[in-house]
Amino acid sequence: MTRLLPRWFVEHVNPVADEDDLPVSTLELFFDLIFVFTVAQFTAVIAYDPLIGLIQSVLMFGFLWWMYAGYSWLTNVIPPERPARRILLLCAMAGWLVVALTVPAAFASGSVWIAVGMLVVVLVHGLMYLQAARSFGPVFIANLAAVAAVFAAELGPEGAWRYSLWALAAVIVWSVPFWHGQRGLNLHPAHITERHGLVVIVALGESVVAIGIGARDLPVDADLLLAAVLGLAIGACMWWSLFVRDLPATEHRLTATTDAVKRVRKVLAGLSYAFIPVLLGILVFAAGLKHAVGHALSPLDVESTWLLSGGVAAFLVGTAGLRLAMPLPRPWERVALAAVVLALAPIGLVNTALQLGAITAVLVAALAWEGRAAAAPATRGSSPVRSG
Template identity: 80%
Template sequence: MTRLLPDWFVERINPVPDEDDLPVSTLELFFDLIFVFTVAQFTALIAYDPLMGLIQTVLMFGFVWWIYAGYAWLTNVIPPERPARRTLLLCAMAGWLVIALTIPAAFKEEGGVWIAVGLLVVVLVHGLMYLQAARAFGPVFIANLVAVAAVFAAELGPDGVWRYALWAASAVIVWTVPIWHGQRGLNLHPAHITERHGLVVIVALGESVVAIGIGAAGLPIDADLLVAAVLGLAIGACLWWSLFVHDLPQTEHALTATKDAVKRVRKVLVGLSYAFIPVLVGILVTAAGLKHAVGHAMEPLDLASTLLLSGGVALFLLGTAGLRASMPLPRAWERVVLAVAVLALAPLGLVNTALQLGAIVIVLVAGLAVERKLATRAPKPAPSE
């Protein structure tokens, strides 16, 4: 394949000899911060209209997360160490900013095609850079462009079912790529790819704290505000603990122990891409629920808000269960049981907001404590091959 960019712009890629020599760069951290704005836009959609906002979020997030995760893969094989690569990533950041700004209008008549333009920019930059390192990425690049074309058709066409169907088509196109693409010719470094996906979750968890601040704007400083805010932070801390204390470190070890490059890529796809959809959507849904809860701790919530709070946490836990099952890590079923227990707490919010928030915290803390006790008694799993 001929090079798609001139040599003076993108130099020939050299493989990274040692996986431990690939730290996450400050530019990648800067890049991830755009996700704060993107997450905030999705959270606002869900908080404004829980049902339609959630539907629109799932449809858009399907494509957005695929491409965003793709940039974690990109910098895994092409570290942004040279000026040309950094310049291209900065251009992609501009495209992501356009996407974030236009998310609220994507399903409205005045939406226009700007979100599709932003997606085209990030897909082109991503694809042209990735092809410098892996020719096997070519079919994936084509699929990404077809998905962008579906978004253009959605935004140029009439509002309504047509737009929803084409956005759904764009997500289906990209997420079915691993079914027909054999993943040969791709390789990933375990420590870097695990850390990059973890950083996205940290950014999203930070958005749940931002949601508390937004919900508190203009409210009096009283128990209604402070109790809900502190309990909301406690829920976020439990979600952090459930993923980062054991699961992500063990995920890195499992990927490192998987010496076959194709098997490793497939584990990343299932565990850090597919399973992270409910993880991240769960954070968005929880943050939307917290926006409604802050300032109303001593009052009952409406049904939609109670479902957002418990349902968001349950989605997150189900995503971590998927991560465990994909590596594989032990006791994925524990997270399913914990998710069901948290979801069962939703009716408490109809009585009192603080009661539901407090019950979620208690169940999460108790569940994580039981997990820790069981983990200390169980034998260590055999290394993956």
């Protein structure tokens, strides 16, 4: 397939093979901001109709997250250092912007433009990646098949047809690792870890944006400030749970994995699959927080209480998946913590601030316990040996 590409494309986009220390570029940060606008749109969809909106968001996010992760892999092997690469990434960003703008209409009235945007995203990604690995050809074809399913979904009738075809698009792409051997692919551990971490950081910022949207036209009083501060505290705990130990340890584990295929499979399991609940959890929590702001001293509706606790619980389950994949210590403790947070949802039916405060207290206590448990082996190892 690469022989059919124009010579200009091959000469200007072909990757350099000897780049060991690969920093994340400012263009990649710009790219992440465009993608997170898409995440923000999902938050709005869920906040408008928690049940149906969540189903629609999960179906769409399945395909969209696969392609975002694909771009983090792409810039890992083809850094955007040449003008042609930068221009192509900017074209892909235009495709992502079209996708983000049309997310709210994808199931409501149908919008073929979301399929057009995804086609641009997939074409740029595939044609660039083929310059790094010819084994990517079958993956490119699978991505195009998923885009075809999206076109069929948006051009067809509403209802079950549209839902089933979006689900088919997600199944097509996420089945790729099961039949593709991952040979011929290689990844820089520091770069791939940082890229996935950065999109989580920007997505966490979405929870702060949710506070601002929820606070629009509201008086600055205890109802507003209490929910805003507690919401920020929960977001800070989510950041702490992932970035203080898990992601640095993930980079270390990936660096220690010298077999390229095993490294790729760890990235797939720990940073691609496991980050689905991580990111969905953030946007679900943000949707619940949008409803909670301004109502801290009053009861919350049932849907919003489950959005708050369910979003945090999903995030924690995702971090447990990361720990299992690398592997890192104590993954099942995160699953237990997620169950505890989920059980706190009914408290919001009594008082919103009580639920937010309870989630915050449980997270702080769990993180403090994790910190002591992680420090205990090091303390025992450094203790002096008494002479007899």
